[in-house]
Amino acid sequence: MTLAQRGRVWTVSGFVLLAAVYVRALAFTPTERNQGLAQKIFYVHVPAAWSAMLAMGLVGLASILYLLLKDARFDRFAAASAEVGTAFSLVMLTTGPIWARPIWGTWWTWDARLTLTLFLFFLFVGYLLLRSAVPEQGLRARYSAVLGICGLVLLPFIHLSVYLFRTLHPQPIVLKPSAPSLPNSMLITLLASFAVFTVLYIGMVMQAYALVAERDAVVA
Amino acid sequence: MGEVLRHAWIVAKKDLLLEFRSRTALVSATVFTALVLTVFNFGRDPTAVATIDLAPSILWVTFTFAAMLALNRAFQLELENQALEGLLVAPISRTSLYWAKFFANCAFVAVVEAIGLPLFVLFFDVPVGGVLLPLVGVIALATLGFVAVGTLFSAMVIRTRFAELMLPVLLLPFFIPPLIGAVQVTARLLEARPLSEVSGWLRLLAAYDIVFLTLATLLFPSTVME
Amino acid sequence: MVRAEDLRHSYGNVWALDGITFALVPGQTLVLFGPNGAGKTTLLKVLAGLIRPAGGRASVEGGARAVGWISHHSLLYGQLTVRENLLFWAALYDVPRRVSAARAADLLARLGLEDRMDLPVRVLSRGQAQRVSIARALMHDPHVLLLDEPFTGLDLAAAAEFRGLLRELAGGRIIVLATHNVDEGVELATDIAFQSRGRFVHFAPRAGRGPSDIADAYREAVRDG
Numbered sequence: 046m047t048l049a050q051r052g053r054v055w056t057v058s059g060f061v062l063l064a065a066v067y068v069r070a071l072a073f074t075p076t077e078r079n080q081g082l083a084q085k086i087f088y089v090h091v092p093a094a095w096s097a098m099l100a101m102g103l104v105g106l107a108s109i110l111y112l113l114l115k116d117a118r119f120d121r122f123a124a125a126s127a128e129v130g131t132a133f134s135l136v137m138l139t140t141g142p143i144w145a146r147p148i149w150g151t152w153w154t155w156d157a158r159l160t161l162t163l164f165l166f167f168l169f170v171g172y173l174l175l176r177s178a179v180p181e182q183g184l185r186a187r188y189s190a191v192l193g194i195c196g197l198v199l200l201p202f203i204h205l206s207v208y209l210f211r212t213l214h215p216q217p218i219v220l221k222p223s224a225p226s227l228p229n230s231m232l233i234t235l236l237a238s239f240a241v242f243t244v245l246y247i248g249m250v251m252q253a254y255a256l257v258a259e260r261d262a263v264v265a
Numbered sequence: 266m267g268e269v270l271r272h273a274w275i276v277a278k279k280d281l282l283l284e285f286r287s288r289t290a291l292v293s294a295t296v297f298t299a300l301v302l303t304v305f306n307f308g309r310d311p312t313a314v315a316t317i318d319l320a321p322s323i324l325w326v327t328f329t330f331a332a333m334l335a336l337n338r339a340f341q342l343e344l345e346n347q348a349l350e351g352l353l354v355a356p357i358s359r360t361s362l363y364w365a366k367f368f369a370n371c372a373f374v375a376v377v378e379a380i381g382l383p384l385f386v387l388f389f390d391v392p393v394g395g396v397l398l399p400l401v402g403v404i405a406l407a408t409l410g411f412v413a414v415g416t417l418f419s420a421m422v423i424r425t426r427f428a429e430l431m432l433p434v435l436l437l438p439f440f441i442p443p444l445i446g447a448v449q450v451t452a453r454l455l456e457a458r459p460l461s462e463v464s465g466w467l468r469l470l471a472a473y474d475i476v477f478l479t480l481a482t483l484l485f486p487s488t489v490m491e
Numbered sequence: 492m493v494r495a496e497d498l499r500h501s502y503g504n505v506w507a508l509d510g511i512t513f514a515l516v517p518g519q520t521l522v523l524f525g526p527n528g529a530g531k532t533t534l535l536k537v538l539a540g541l542i543r544p545a546g547g548r549a550s551v552e553g554g555a556r557a558v559g560w561i562s563h564h565s566l567l568y569g570q571l572t573v574r575e576n577l578l579f580w581a582a583l584y585d586v587p588r589r590v591s592a593a594r595a596a597d598l599l600a601r602l603g604l605e606d607r608m609d610l611p612v613r614v615l616s617r618g619q620a621q622r623v624s625i626a627r628a629l630m631h632d633p634h635v636l637l638l639d640e641p642f643t644g645l646d647l648a649a650a651a652e653f654r655g656l657l658r659e660l661a662g663g664r665i666i667v668l669a670t671h672n673v674d675e676g677v678e679l680a681t682d683i684a685f686q687s688r689g690r691f692v693h694f695a696p697r698a699g700r701g702p703s704d705i706a707d708a709y710r711e712a713v714r715d716g
Contacts, residue, residue, distance in 0.1 A: 112487050115545070164438050171435045178425035182503045183491060188421045191484045192435065195414065198480055199439055202473055206442040209465055210449070261503060275582045279568070286570040286611075346620075347564035351627070354539045355583040356555035491542040 048258075052251025059245035066238045074234045084148075088234055090140040092242035093133045094158075097165055099246060100130025104172070105197030108190035120186035121261065123193055125253035127172045129246060134166040160207045161200065168196040182261060269364065272357040276365030281372060283342055290338050291376060294331055298381040301327045302388050316389045321451035324385050325407075328378055328447075329440050332408065333433055335373045336415035339366050340423045349489070359486035363416065367478075370412045378404055396454040403454070406470045407447035410477055414439045417481035420488045439477075446470045492516060492552040493538060493635055493665050499546030500533055501689075507533035508544060509689030515682070517634065520657075520666040522676045524709055525686035531669035534686070535637045538667065551635050556584060559633035563643035565624035569613030573604065573623050576612055577630055584631035591630060598626040602656070618649035625656060636660065638668040642675045654679060673709050677702045685712045 046054075070088045103126045111119035141159060142152040153159070172192055179185035284291060305323045343349035352362055382404070386393050393400055415436055422431045446466040453463045460467070493515045500508040507530035515521055525531045536542040537549045539558050551557055560566070567576045574595060581591035599605045602622045612620060621641070628636065638657075642650045657666065657679055668676055677683070677697070683705060685693040693712040700708075 112484075164441070167438045171438065174434060175421070175425065175431065178422075178427060178431055180426075184424065187487050187491075188425075191417070191421065191487055194484060195417070195439065195477075195480065198476060199442070202442040202469070202476075203438075206445045206469060209469065210445050272583065275579070279571075279579050282575070283568055283570050342568070345569055346567050347562065348566050348568055350541070350562065350564065351560060351566035351580065352583070353541050354555065354558060354560040355580070356585075357583055491536070 047255065049252050049255035052248050052253075052255060055244060055248025055251060057248075059241055059248050062241040062244060063238075066234060066241050069237065070234050074230050084144075086140050086144045088238040090137060090144060091235065092238045093136040093140065094162060095239055096242045096246045097130050097133040097137055097162065097169075099243070100126045100133060100250075101165055101168065101197060101200065104130065104193045108193030108197075111186060111190045112194075117182070117186065117261070120190065121254055121257045122250070123189065124173075124176060124257045125250045127169050127176075127193075128253045128257075129249040131166070131169040131173060132249070133242075133246070134162060134169055137162050138166055155207070155210075157204060157207045161204050164203050165200070168199070172196065269358055269361045272361035273364035273368060276352065276357070276362060277368040277372075280339075280342065280365065280369035284369070284373060290335070291373065294334050294373070294377045295380050297334055298327055298331045298377055299384055301330055302381070302384055306388060317391065317455060320385075320389055320391050320455060321448045323389065324382075324451060325444055325448045327381060327385070328404070328408070329411070329437075329444055331377045331381065332374050332411045332415060332440075333436060335377060336370060336412070336419045336436070337422075337429060337432055339370050339416060339419045344423060353489055359489060360482055362489070363420075363482055363485035366416045366420070367412060367481075370416050371408065374408055374412055375405075378408065391455060393455070395457065399460060400451065400454055403447055403450045403467075403470070406467070406474065407443040410443040410470065410473045411440055413474065413478040413481050417485055417488065420485065442473055443470055446473070493550070493667070495534075495538070495547070495549045497547040498534070498537060498544050498549060499689075500530075500537065500542065500544045506530070506689035508537065508547075511547075511686075511689070511691055513684070513691070513694060515665045515667070517663050517665055518661075519681050520661050520668065520679050521682045521684060522680035523667060523669040523684045523686055524673055524705075525669070525671065526713065527671055529686045530689040531671075531686050532639055535639050535667065535669055538635075539637050553634055556631065557634045559628035559631070559636045560639075561625060561628045561636065561641050562639040563621075563641060565612070565620045566627060567612045567620060567624060570611060572609050572611050573599065573615075574608045576623065577626060580627050581630040586631050594630060594632075595626070598629055599623075602626055617644055618646065618652070621645060621649065621653065622656075625653075629660070634664055636664055636666045638666065640670055641668065642670060642672065650675065673706045674702055677705050685709055687713045 066088060067085075070085050076084070104123045107119045107123035107126065110116070111123065141162070145154065146152050172189060175192055176185055176189050179188055302323065305319075305327070309319060340349065343352065382400075385391065415432075418435050418439075419432060422428045422435065425431050446469050449466050450463045450470075453460075495511055495513050498508040498511040499506075505528075509530075511534060513521070523531050523534070533542060537544045538551060539560055540555050568579075571579070577595040577598075578588070578591055581594070582588075586594070596605065596608070599608060602625065604619060604622060604626075607615060607619065607623075612623065615623065621644075641653065645653060654676065657668070660666070661679065666679070668679065670676055677700075680697045683693065683695060683697050683700070684691050685708075693708060697705075
């Protein structure tokens with residue numbers, strides 16, 4: 046089986062498992078008292094955020110390894126991870142407002158976590174744009190590795206500065222973004238969803254990696 | 266270290282001389298700054314928003330754009346006749362080269378800001394008299410961070426397609442933390458609040474400068490060395 | 492002494508250097524022929540320390556300080572005068588100011604450009620700029636000269652003049668000159684190499700061969716290689 050085919054198997058399994066998680070979420074997990082059905086979107090939103098963060102973390106890690114070892118596989122992996130990460134951060138950015146509208150009463154708010162995810166998205170897009178603007182493979186790999194590492198270092202600064210920003214200007218939000226502690230059944234559903242999204246991430250990265258490798262082979 | 270700085274100074278001096286010779290970049294950046302300030306004056310409703318409330322944002326959005334404009338040209342002038350190749354063959358460390366560009370960019374942006382700040386005070390009638398020194402300090406603190414990252418990125422984008430568009434897209438997310446910090450501190454200063462209120466922000470700005478200057482120094486060789 | 496041991500480097504799946512080994516001593520001028528994309532520039536850049544090769548070792552006695560680099564780009568700043576350019580590059584090689592001022596005057600006199608000293612480089616003709624770029628590369632009196640397609644953009648007269656200059660410079664130095672044009676530079680060579688797909692398919696002393704002999708050998712070697 047080629048890498049792309051294995052990736053498809055993982056991805057399809059991921060989606061099947063996601064369906065299973067949603068059956069569990071809708072039919073067998075209690076509905077949250079305050080938020081009602083809207084809360085169910087959390088089982089996509091939070092794990093998608095997790096996968097996007099994972100993607101960025103691995104882009105940064107692969108970038109460091111690339112600069113140290115100069116092995117093109119790390120570069121391809123970083124590219125694949127960034128592409129998948131972009132998709133996940135888009136999921137996160139679309140599901141967030143859908144949830145926020147009924148719960149917070151607004152589509153968008155400059156909450157620390159929301160802002161962080163928005164910048165995660167900007168970083169992914171910038172990373173992919175830079176890649177597309179450098180035709181030569183070795184140069185592209187070095188440039189994107191530099192950007193990947195800087196992006197990873199930037200995230201804590203964004204989080205900290207947005208957090209400080211918010212504590213100085215408290216906004217009238219009634220509900221906290223997440224419940225302090227989840228009942229067990231919800232927690233299990235959420236954890237299952239985390240696992241499923243990790244599977245999806247792996248499957249998609251495998252497919253994206255195969256595509257990137259193919260592109261590199263054609264160009265060279 | 267002494268040698269690194271000495272070489273950096275030789276290259277930076279050459280950059281500043283080049284800048285002084287043509288003056289086009291400096292003049293355009295300064296005029297641009299004045300124009301952005303003017304745009305801000307008309308891009309608000311004077312009856313709804315008091316100038317003083319908007320002043321910190323105006324100052325920093327203007328400086329952010331001006332810095333961006335300045336950074337685009339740092340490595341541009343090495344592309345003429347491929348002089349960059351000569352610099353890389355010469356027995357100077359890559360670190361010297363990064364620091365040279367960093368110095369020259371800081372000087373360039375500082376000149377633009379030095380002209381922009383009085384214009385800002387004049388146009389918006391901002392009372393800076395008592396807080397001029399700390400204000401200049403904050404400007405320096407934030408500018409160092411901007412320029413540290415910007416110098417690194419400008420070394421990369423000059424060899425990409427659409428360099429002029431690419432730099433802002435890559436750089437603006439990185440300007441956010443120093444921008445937020447600088448606006449907050451400037452606002453407190455203009456309200457004549459004590460600096461102790463913003464010590465968290467000052468620490469953040471300083472940390473950003475140190476982290477990114479170090480990171481950029483470490484990463485820069487990878488942008489020029491195959 | 493310039494030494495290359497089993498140099499390897501690739502761009503994607505294309506070998507720019509595929510096991511190149513040679514050694515040169517002062518007095519030798521190696522002229523390196525090869526089609527575009529054969530890896531000539533990569534080889535020069537490895538020798539100049541611009542590229543870290545993926546495999547093998549390259550060494551130049553005296554390191555970066557001993558290398559003079561000339562390409563078809565002049566590496567000069569158009570807004571600066573000839574003098575400012577030369578003094579700037581000399582300063583990067585830690586040449587004392589008094590020495591570099593005298594050397595700049597001397598080199599420009601030899602190149603017939605003494606009256607251009609205080610003109611900005613951008614007003615010079617292509618040939619004049621190329622001559623200044625030679626002076627630039629000689630300001631620190633390098634033992635090794637690396638030239639990457641130095642004839643590109645020069646008209647016939649300027650190219651001939653340039654060859655004359657190089658012949659003068661060759662004594663006691665090591666020169667490596669890369670060009671894709673077999674008609675250029677043969678008579679400068681003490682040694683000839685043909686590079687194709689990252690390999691030396693021919694590497695031998697010139698032994699009195701003229702341009703047409705070399706051109707024939709080149710066609711054969713590059714076709715077979």
